[in-house]
Amino acid sequence: MFGIKYIKFDSMTHVIHFKNGKIKKEGKGLSFFYTSFNSSIVAIPLGSNDLQFIFNDSTNDFQQISIQGQITYKIENPKQLAELLDFTVDLNGNYKKEDDEKLKQRLINEAQTATSSYIQSLILKEAIVNAKNIENKIFDGLSKSEAVNLLGIRVLGVNVVAVKPSPEMSKALETTTREALQQEADQAIYQRRNFAVEQERKIKESELNTEIAVEEKKKQISEKKNESQIIKAENDRKLREMKTEADISVEEQTKKLIELKTENQKKEADSEKYRLESTLLPYKEMDWKTLMAINPSSHSAKLNIALAFRELAENAQNIRNLNITPNLLNSLIEESDVQQQRQV
Numbered sequence: 001m002f003g004i005k006y007i008k009f010d011s012m013t014h015v016i017h018f019k020n021g022k023i024k025k026e027g028k029g030l031s032f033f034y035t036s037f038n039s040s041i042v043a044i045p046l047g048s049n050d051l052q053f054i055f056n057d058s059t060n061d062f063q064q065i066s067i068q069g070q071i072t073y074k075i076e077n078p079k080q081l082a083e084l085l086d087f088t089v090d091l092n093g094n095y096k097k098e099d100d101e102k103l104k105q106r107l108i109n110e111a112q113t114a115t116s117s118y119i120q121s122l123i124l125k126e127a128i129v130n131a132k133n134i135e136n137k138i139f140d141g142l143s144k145s146e147a148v149n150l151l152g153i154r155v156l157g158v159n160v161v162a163v164k165p166s167p168e169m170s171k172a173l174e175t176t177t178r179e180a181l182q183q184e185a186d187q188a189i190y191q192r193r194n195f196a197v198e199q200e201r202k203i204k205e206s207e208l209n210t211e212i213a214v215e216e217k218k219k220q221i222s223e224k225k226n227e228s229q230i231i232k233a234e235n236d237r238k239l240r241e242m243k244t245e246a247d248i249s250v251e252e253q254t255k256k257l258i259e260l261k262t263e264n265q266k267k268e269a270d271s272e273k274y275r276l277e278s279t280l281l282p283y284k285e286m287d288w289k290t291l292m293a294i295n296p297s298s299h300s301a302k303l304n305i306a307l308a309f310r311e312l313a314e315n316a317q318n319i320r321n322l323n324i325t326p327n328l329l330n331s332l333i334e335e336s337d338v339q340q341q342r343q344v
Helices: 078-084 099-119 124-128 131-144 146-150 167-284 288-294 301-314 326-343
Strands: 004-008 013-019 022-028 031-035 039-045 049-058 064-075 153-165
Touching (some): 013 031, 031 039, 064 099, 064 131, 099 146, 099 153, 124 167, 153 167
Antiparallel strands (some): 004 031, 013 022, 013 039, 049 064, 064 153
16 A cells, blocks of 8 residues: 555575665665665575586687586675676565576686686696696686676685586597507406416426426435445445455464464474483484383383284294284283273
8 A cells, every 4th residue: 555565585685775766774684664666675695506507618629528517606795796786676576687697697607717728728638537627727717806706706616517528529538438448458358368378487487497496406315315325335445445454454463473373383393302302312322122121111011022023023034933822812902901991
């Protein structure tokens, strides 16, 4: 009635109430009555906003890429922004113009301008893998941009979520990458097989070296055995020589002993001979009959009969007849047997 209206805003909205071209009220989260025929209300959101962006650019090798990301910003000076853009609302609180979209587009344009020179200095493959650097370039560009500062906006952060080439180039890169990966896989297989062959060669070489070492050890053992056998044979020979020399020495000593014994026996025999000769010398010139006569055993009848027979034999040419009775012989034999029994 009479054009009087009531409007209410939340605490995250900065409100400026113009009446007859002059500011009547200003602040956050206002609610008030106003006359619609001579009032205009500007409502500027104060909270942080996320702006999704995507724009295309060209790399140094004339390839198109699309950069997709998000800009987080906050309106710090709403009154300054209200002087550049129209955020006036109608009776229902809806914006009369779409200057909010203009603000977003200006931010996107500034982001593209900030990163354009950097992207144009890169080739396609470099640009695709430099999302972090592109993100930093956009943030620095927006923070230092005069146009952004005039709008009373502070950039809180920039996130680049994707840097993509054109579909055709993406397919070509995928093919190239696929081929490169296939080549790397083939190279890996080749290297793995080559490594296996090399390892097998090393194993065989190690086995051969082990066999060679074993044979060398066997050879050394054989040589040592031969040396031991030679030393043993040499020692045996020396022992035999020593034994032979000892036997020879013993034989020589025995020979000397025998010679000494023989010499002593000879001397004893010579001494005995001299003694006997000296003893028998007085009897040497005597007649045997005289010797028999002086012999103490000459008184034996048997001996006397034997001497008689000897005398008879010596004078046999002078004897014509000789009678010897058996009784005489028997008596001699019996007497001889008796004497032998006595001796026993």
